[in-house]
Amino acid sequence: MMPMPTLKILLIEDNPGDARLIREMLLEARSIKFDLKIVDRLAPGLDYLGREAVDVLLADLSLPDSFGLETLITIHRKFPAVPIVVLTGLDDERQGLTAVQAGAQDYLVKGQVESQLLVRAVRYAIERKRIAAELTLEQARLRAILDSMGEGVIYHEAFESKYINQALSDMTGYAPDEYSGYLDLLRSERETPRDMGVLYEQIEDAIEHAGIWRGEKRLRRKDGSEFDAGLTCTPVVSPDEHILGAVTIIRDISQEKDLQAQKSRFVANASHELRTPLTNMKTTVYLMRRQPEKTPEHLDTLEFVVDRMRGLVEDLLDVTRFERGKLNLHQEYVTFQDLIKEVVQLQRAEAGKKHITLSNDLCSDPLTICADKRRIVQVITNLVINAVNYTPEHGNILVQLSSDPAGYAVVRVQDSGIGIPPEALSKIFSPFFRVNEGGVVGTGLGLTITKEIVELHGGNIEVESEFGKGAAFIVRLQLATVEA
Numbered sequence: 068m069m070p071m072p073t074l075k076i077l078l079i080e081d082n083p084g085d086a087r088l089i090r091e092m093l094l095e096a097r098s099i100k101f102d103l104k105i106v107d108r109l110a111p112g113l114d115y116l117g118r119e120a121v122d123v124l125l126a127d128l129s130l131p132d133s134f135g136l137e138t139l140i141t142i143h144r145k146f147p148a149v150p151i152v153v154l155t156g157l158d159d160e161r162q163g164l165t166a167v168q169a170g171a172q173d174y175l176v177k178g179q180v181e182s183q184l185l186v187r188a189v190r191y192a193i194e195r196k197r198i199a200a201e202l203t204l205e206q207a208r209l210r211a212i213l214d215s216m217g218e219g220v221i222y223h224e225a226f227e228s229k230y231i232n233q234a235l236s237d238m239t240g241y242a243p244d245e246y247s248g249y250l251d252l253l254r255s256e257r258e259t260p261r262d263m264g265v266l267y268e269q270i271e272d273a274i275e276h277a278g279i280w281r282g283e284k285r286l287r288r289k290d291g292s293e294f295d296a297g298l299t300c301t302p303v304v305s306p307d308e309h310i311l312g313a314v315t316i317i318r319d320i321s322q323e324k325d326l327q328a329q330k331s332r333f334v335a336n337a338s339h340e341l342r343t344p345l346t347n348m349k350t351t352v353y354l355m356r357r358q359p360e361k362t363p364e365h366l367d368t369l370e371f372v373v374d375r376m377r378g379l380v381e382d383l384l385d386v387t388r389f390e391r392g393k394l395n396l397h398q399e400y401v402t403f404q405d406l407i408k409e410v411v412q413l414q415r416a417e418a419g420k421k422h423i424t425l426s427n428d429l430c431s432d433p434l435t436i437c438a439d440k441r442r443i444v445q446v447i448t449n450l451v452i453n454a455v456n457y458t459p460e461h462g463n464i465l466v467q468l469s470s471d472p473a474g475y476a477v478v479r480v481q482d483s484g485i486g487i488p489p490e491a492l493s494k495i496f497s498p499f500f501r502v503n504e505g506g507v508v509g510t511g512l513g514l515t516i517t518k519e520i521v522e523l524h525g526g527n528i529e530v531e532s533e534f535g536k537g538a539a540f541i542v543r544l545q546l547a548t549v550e551a
């Protein structure tokens with residue numbers, strides 16, 4: 068037989084007769100070994116609990132220094148882990164029940180207790196407390212898991228939320244205690260409460276019959292901003308097959324949607340950009356047949372169009388290479404001043420056609436970068452060509468090179484042109500984005516590619532512009548440390 072453990076029992080009882088009776092009943096029970104401490108007030112009881120680990124507490128709630136439920140609440144608040152059996156008078160059985168609701172494990176009515184019953188109450192109280200503690204731990208574990216998930220989670224019963232996790236709170240801006248209803252708080256501006264009612268019916272129907280509901284919904288955050296969400300709702304079923312409630316997982320899919328939209332836009336734009344020159348070619352060929360005497364002129368047009376198409380296809384290929392991470396850099400040590408001088412020299416003729424002054428201002432200390440020379444030439448060329456394109460006649464363009472204390476070479480291409488409207492600044496590097504479609508021919512891919520190349524080299528690019536007065540593009544590339 069296993070050795071019987073000694074139970075440490077604290078009895079708080081101000082009536083010496085009742086206390087003696089309890090001691091005798093415990094002694095009478097041969098099935099437990101115990102170590103009983105008796106105090107007659109709450110204060111020494113709390114003291115004792117603070118010093119000793121007690122297996123179970125027997126307490127009369129009516130004491131000289133504390134009365135009724137208050138006694139229990141004080142003990143429970145200070146020592147939530149101690150199992151408690153409340154002793155009530157014959158005339159006050161209701162207090163026993165209330166005490167159990169307030170955290171006691173059991174109650175006994177004085178005068179109706181006998182040894183067997185007392186021992187059983189003590190044992191059950193300990194066991195119940197253990198199970199409750201395990202449940203609390205399990206709940207805490209589940210909560211920690213749910214709270215560490217990236218997706219938002221709502222558990223609801225009859226479309227009233229009972230729990231939301233941290234991710235949902237982060238996603239929507241509502242703290243768990245502010246959250247109410249099911250998705251009502253998150254209802255988009257576009258929808259009415261009636262629409263939500265219809266949605267709830269659909270969800271209820273689907274989870275009951277199909278066991279799952281999936282959908283997309285636009286949701287509103289506390290700050291009023293909205294986002295696209297993917298929702299999956301599954302029922303929580305009781306052992307008797309009754310739907311208790313449902314768990315909804317909420318994912319912010321706005322980025323996915325943006326990407327999808329960007330892809331569709333890309334394909335649409337690319338096809339459009341290719342169709343325009345093709346139509347142009349077709350017309351030119353038609354004209355060549357009808358006006359053979361103008362063939363040389365038409366051939367020039369054709370050559371121009373073919374070059375433009377080739378440029379576009381090159382750009383498209385570059386963009387897709389970036390997307391697939393396929394672009395290989397052939398890096399070598401390059402003296403930045405030489406590279407910039409080369410580009411400026413080459414573009415001076417173009418600038419000259421518009422009487423634009425293209426000058427450079429390069430620091431005298433040679434700056435060396437480790438880079439794919441051809442690609443960096445492409446970057447500076449794109450920026451200078453844009454500056455020429457978007458600067459009216461007689462303007463100025465200045466290409467500056469300096470270094471910053473963080474160890475970067477800084478190139479600034481500044482023009483005195485039309486500038487960029489503030490609302491376009493954040494979009495300027497997106498594929499096919501162009502401020503105004505008329506005027507300058509272009510694809511809207513130049514800056515996308517430029518930025519990709521710069522970032523692939525570990526650098527960054529920024530734009531500054533005062534609309535109507537010019538624009539500046541600033542490229543930063545890390546300086547190479549070359550051994551002397």
Ligand code: ADP
Nearest residue numbers: 453454457486501502509510511512513514538
């Ligand atoms: P593209 O020049 O072929 O249109 P880019 O990607 O190079 O494409 O540029 C995107 C848009 O950014 C241009 O259409 C133009 O509206 C604007 N932009 C670029 N550079 C400048 C500049 N230096 N000044 C004013 N606007 C510019």
